[in-house]
Amino acid sequence: MRLHLSPEDQAFRDEMRTFFTTAVPQPIRDAVAAHRELTKEQFVEAQQVLNAAGLAVPHWPVEWGGKDWTPLQRHIWREEMQLANVPEPLAFNASMIGPVIATFGSQEQKERFLPATASLDIWWCQGFSEPDAGSDLASLRTTAVRDGDDWVVNGQKTWTTLGQHADWIFCLVRTDPTADKKQRGISLLLFPMDSPGITLRPIELLDGGFEVNEVFFEDVRVPAENLVGEENHGWDYAKFLLGNERVGIARIGSTKRMLIEAKQHAREITSGGAPLLDDPYLRARIAEIENDLLALELTALRVVANSAGGRPHPASSVLKLRGSELQQAATELLVDIAGPLSLPSFSDDGDSDVPEWAQVAAPNYLNYRKVSIYGGSNEVQRTIIAGSILGL
Amino acid sequence: MDFSYDDEQNGLREAVSALLARAYGDSEQRRAVVATDPGFDEKTWSRLAEMGVLGLPFAEADGGMGAGPVEVSIVAEEIGRVLAPEPFVEAVVLAGGLVADLGTAAQRAEVLGALAEGSLVPAFAHTETGSRWDPAARAVTATSDGGSWRLSGVKEPVPNGARADVLVVSAAVDGGTRLFLVQGDAEGLTRSGHRNHDGTRSAKVAFAGTPAEPLGEGTGDQTAVVEKALARARVAYGHEALGAMETALTTTAEYLKARKQFGVPLSKFQALTFRAADMYVSLELARSTVMWATLVVDADGDVVAAADRARLQASRASRHIGKEAIQLHGGIGVTAEYKVGHYTSRLTAIDHLLGDGDWALARLAGSVDAHEAVDPLD
Numbered sequence: 001m002r003l004h005l006s007p008e009d010q011a012f013r014d015e016m017r018t019f020f021t022t023a024v025p026q027p028i029r030d031a032v033a034a035h036r037e038l039t040k041e042q043f044v045e046a047q048q049v050l051n052a053a054g055l056a057v058p059h060w061p062v063e064w065g066g067k068d069w070t071p072l073q074r075h076i077w078r079e080e081m082q083l084a085n086v087p088e089p090l091a092f093n094a095s096m097i098g099p100v101i102a103t104f105g106s107q108e109q110k111e112r113f114l115p116a117t118a119s120l121d122i123w124w125c126q127g128f129s130e131p132d133a134g135s136d137l138a139s140l141r142t143t144a145v146r147d148g149d150d151w152v153v154n155g156q157k158t159w160t161t162l163g164q165h166a167d168w169i170f171c172l173v174r175t176d177p178t179a180d181k182k183q184r185g186i187s188l189l190l191f192p193m194d195s196p197g198i199t200l201r202p203i204e205l206l207d208g209g210f211e212v213n214e215v216f217f218e219d220v221r222v223p224a225e226n227l228v229g230e231e232n233h234g235w236d237y238a239k240f241l242l243g244n245e246r247v248g249i250a251r252i253g254s255t256k257r258m259l260i261e262a263k264q265h266a267r268e269i270t271s272g273g274a275p276l277l278d279d280p281y282l283r284a285r286i287a288e289i290e291n292d293l294l295a296l297e298l299t300a301l302r303v304v305a306n307s308a309g310g311r312p313h314p315a316s317s318v319l320k321l322r323g324s325e326l327q328q329a330a331t332e333l334l335v336d337i338a339g340p341l342s343l344p345s346f347s348d349d350g351d352s353d354v355p356e357w358a359q360v361a362a363p364n365y366l367n368y369r370k371v372s373i374y375g376g377s378n379e380v381q382r383t384i385i386a387g388s389i390l391g392l
Numbered sequence: 393m394d395f396s397y398d399d400e401q402n403g404l405r406e407a408v409s410a411l412l413a414r415a416y417g418d419s420e421q422r423r424a425v426v427a428t429d430p431g432f433d434e435k436t437w438s439r440l441a442e443m444g445v446l447g448l449p450f451a452e453a454d455g456g457m458g459a460g461p462v463e464v465s466i467v468a469e470e471i472g473r474v475l476a477p478e479p480f481v482e483a484v485v486l487a488g489g490l491v492a493d494l495g496t497a498a499q500r501a502e503v504l505g506a507l508a509e510g511s512l513v514p515a516f517a518h519t520e521t522g523s524r525w526d527p528a529a530r531a532v533t534a535t536s537d538g539g540s541w542r543l544s545g546v547k548e549p550v551p552n553g554a555r556a557d558v559l560v561v562s563a564a565v566d567g568g569t570r571l572f573l574v575q576g577d578a579e580g581l582t583r584s585g586h587r588n589h590d591g592t593r594s595a596k597v598a599f600a601g602t603p604a605e606p607l608g609e610g611t612g613d614q615t616a617v618v619e620k621a622l623a624r625a626r627v628a629y630g631h632e633a634l635g636a637m638e639t640a641l642t643t644t645a646e647y648l649k650a651r652k653q654f655g656v657p658l659s660k661f662q663a664l665t666f667r668a669a670d671m672y673v674s675l676e677l678a679r680s681t682v683m684w685a686t687l688v689v690d691a692d693g694d695v696v697a698a699a700d701r702a703r704l705q706a707s708r709a710s711r712h713i714g715k716e717a718i719q720l721h722g723g724i725g726v727t728a729e730y731k732v733g734h735y736t737s738r739l740t741a742i743d744h745l746l747g748d749g750d751w752a753l754a755r756l757a758g759s760v761d762a763h764e765a766v767d768p769l770d
Contacts, residue, residue: 001395001397001401001462001683001687002687003393003684003691004691005393005769013769016513044444188616228423233454254567256766259765260764263760265762277761280757283758284753285752286757288756288762290766291704291766292438294684295677295680295681297768298683298684299676299679301393301768302680315676318676318677321673372577383665385669385673386668386669389647390672391670392649392659392665
C-alpha cells in the first residue's frame with residue numbers, strides 16, 4: 001500500500017500535462033471548455049496531434065501504435081487529457097473498432113484499417129442499436145444475406161453518434177436467422193457510409209444539436225472480405241467492444257473540470273448581496289459532489305490496478321454507474337448556479353448579456369441525461385453487479 | 393499509488409480473522425458475550441494480546457510491534473466483519489494512540505506495555521453531554537495546586553469507561569485543553585456503566601477533585617493533538633464499518649437467494665437485486681476512500697481532512713447499507729435473534745461516536761473554495 005505516485009509515474013504525469021496543455025491548439029481546448037459542439041475538422045486535428053506524438057491509441061498493441069503502459073499510466077493519460085480540455089480520441093475509432101480489428105481482424109484488415117483509424121483519416125461510426133434493440137442488443141433485426149462475393153444488408157440502425165461525419169460504419173447484422181439463440185447468428189461487417197443504399201436521417205436532440213442519427217440500409221452490397229473474424233461470431237466481438245467501452249467512461253477528469261467551472265461561476269454571481277459561493281447549502285452540495293468524485297477516482301485507481309490481463313474488473317460497472325451520475329450531478333449544478341440565466345439557451349444569435357456558459361448549461365444538462373443510458377444503461381450495470389458480483 | 397496488501401499484511405488478516413471466527417463465527421456467541429459486563433470477552437482480548445494485535449501500532453521500545461496504520465486497518469476490518477465487541481479502536485487506536493503521542497517514556501512503558509500485554513485497558517474520557525464531536529474539553533476542568541492536579545466535572549458517554557483500568561481524560565485548562573491520566577481507583581472518581589444499543593458499554597464518569605497526572609511534559613494547549621488522534625480513530629472506525637458493511641451486504645445477498653416468497657427466491661425480484669447492487673456501489677466507494685485515508689495517515693499527510701472525507705463516505709454508505717440490509721430481509725431484520733440488525737446497530741453507533749456524515753460535510757463545505765479541485769495524486 002502506497003499513497004504517492006512513484007517518481008516515474010509523477011514524471012509521466014508531468015509529461016502528459018505539459019503535452020496536453022501546450023501541443024493541442026488552444027481554440028480546440030477553449031471549445032471543449034465552453035461545451036461547444038466541435039467541428040469535424042477540430043476532432044480530426046486534435047486526434048492527429050495526439051497520434052503524431054504516439055498518444056492517440058496507447059491501449060492498442062504496440063505494433064499498431066500502442067504503448068506498453070501500466071493501467072495506472074493509461075488512467076493518468078486519460079484524466080490529464082480531460083483536465084486539459086483536450087477532446088479524447090474518437091471513441092468509435094480508438095476504443096471500439098480499433099481494438100476489435102487488432103484482436104480479431106485479418107492481417108489484411110489490420111494493415112488496411114488500423115493506421116487510418118488511429119489517425120482519424122477514417123472516421124468510424126457504430127451500427128449497433130436498432131429501434132427494437134436497445135439494451136436488448138441481441139434482438140437486432142438488420143440482416144445480411146450472402147449473394148456471391150457480397151453480403152447484402154437490409155434494415156435500420158439508430159442512435160448512430162456523429163454518423164454525419166463518418167466515412168465507415170462497423171455494423172452488427174443477423175447472418176443466421178435460424179440460430180438456436182439470438183446471440184448466435186450475428187456477424188460484424190465493415191462498410192463505407194457512401195455505399196449505395198445507405199440513407200442517414202439526423203435526429204434532433206433536446207439540446208438542439210444533431211449528434212445522433214438513424215441509418216437505413218436498402219440492399220447495401222458489402223464485399224465478403226469486410227467481415228470481421230468469423231461469420232456468426234459477431235456477438236463475441238460486440239461483447240469485447242462493449243467491455244472496452246466501459247473503461248474510461250467514468251470521465252472523472254471531465255467532471256472535475258465542471259466542478260472547477262461551477263465554483264468560478266458561483267463566485268461571480270451574487271445572491272442576496274453576497275457571492276453565491278458563500279451560500280452554505282451550495283457549498284455543502286459542491287463539497288459532497290467533490291467527495292463523491294474523489295471516492296470514484298480512488299475506486300478507478302483500485303480497479304485499474306486489478307484489471308490485468310485485459311479483462312475489465314467486474315467493479316468497472318461501478319465506474320460507469322457512478323461516473324455517469326456524477327457527470328449528471330455536475331451539469332445539474334451548473335444549471336442551478338446559472339439560475340434564471342439558464343433560460344435563454346440560444347441567445348447567442350441575438351443581442352444578449354447572458355454569458356456563454358449559462359446559455360449552454362441547460363442544454364448540456366438535458367444532453368447529459370444520455371450518459372446513464374449509453375454504454376450499457378445504468379440498469380444494465382446494476383444487473384451486471386447483482387449477477388456477476390453478488391451472485392443474484 | 394498502490395492499494396494492494398503485502399504477504400505479511402495478508403497473513404495478519406488471516407490470523408486475526410481465524411481468531412475472531414472462533415470467538416464470534418456464530419452470532420449467538422456475540423449475543424452471549426455482550427449480554428454481561430464488561431460487554432466483551434476478556435479471553436478473546438488476551439488472545440488478541442498474545443497475537444501482538446493490541447500493541448500493533450506502538451514502538452517496540454514501548455512494548456509494541458512497531459506496525460503502521462495499514463496493519464491497524466486490517467484488524468479493525470476483521471473486528472467489524474464479525475462485530476467483535478472488543479474495544480480495539482477505542483483502547484488501542486484512540487486511548488493508546490494519545491499516550492503514544494504525548495506520554496513520557498515512563499507513561500508509555502506503563503500504559504502501552506501493559507495494554508500490549510492485555511493486562512490493562514485504557515479508555516479515552518472526552519465526550520461531554522453539552523457539546524459534540526469537539527476536540528476541546530469544556531465541562532471537565534483541571535486545576536493545579538503546587539504541582540499536583542485535580543479534575544472536576546462529568547464525561548459522558550465514555551466508551552468502556554466503567555471497565556477501563558486507566559482513563560485518558562481531556563480537561564479545560566487556561567482556555568485550552570490538556571490531557572491527564574486518571575487511575576481507575578482514584579479518589580473522587582465515580583463511574584456508572586451502561587449498555588449501549590449496539591451491545592458495547594459506555595459510562596458516566598464523574599470527577600470530584602480527582603487526582604490526575606498530566607500526560608506528557610508539555611504545558612501548552614493540546615487540542616490539536618486530540619483533533620489528530622480523533623481523526624486517526626475516525627479512519628480506523630471507517631475500516632471497522634467496512635468490515636461490518638461487507639458482512640451486512642453478503643448476508644443480505646445470501647438471504648435473497650435462500651428466502652422464497654410467491655413461490656420463488658427473492659433474488660428473482662429485480663426491485664430487490666437492484667437495491668443490493670446499489671449497496672455494493674456504496675460499499676466499494678467507501679472502501680476506496682477509507683483505504684486512501686489510511687494511506688494519508690501512513691504518510692502523515694493532512695490526516696484531519698482525509699479523515700473528514702473518509703467519514704463522509706463511510707457515514708453515507710453505513711446508513712444506506714444498514715437500512716437496506718434490514719429492509720431487504722424484512723421483519724426478521726428487526727429482531728435481536730437474527731444477526732443482520734446488529735450490524736445496523738453497530739454501524740449506527742460508529743456513525744455517532746466521533747462525527748457523522750453531515751458533520752464532516754459541514755467541515756468540508758467550509759473549505760470548498762480553498763482548493764480548485766481535489767486531487768488524490770498530488
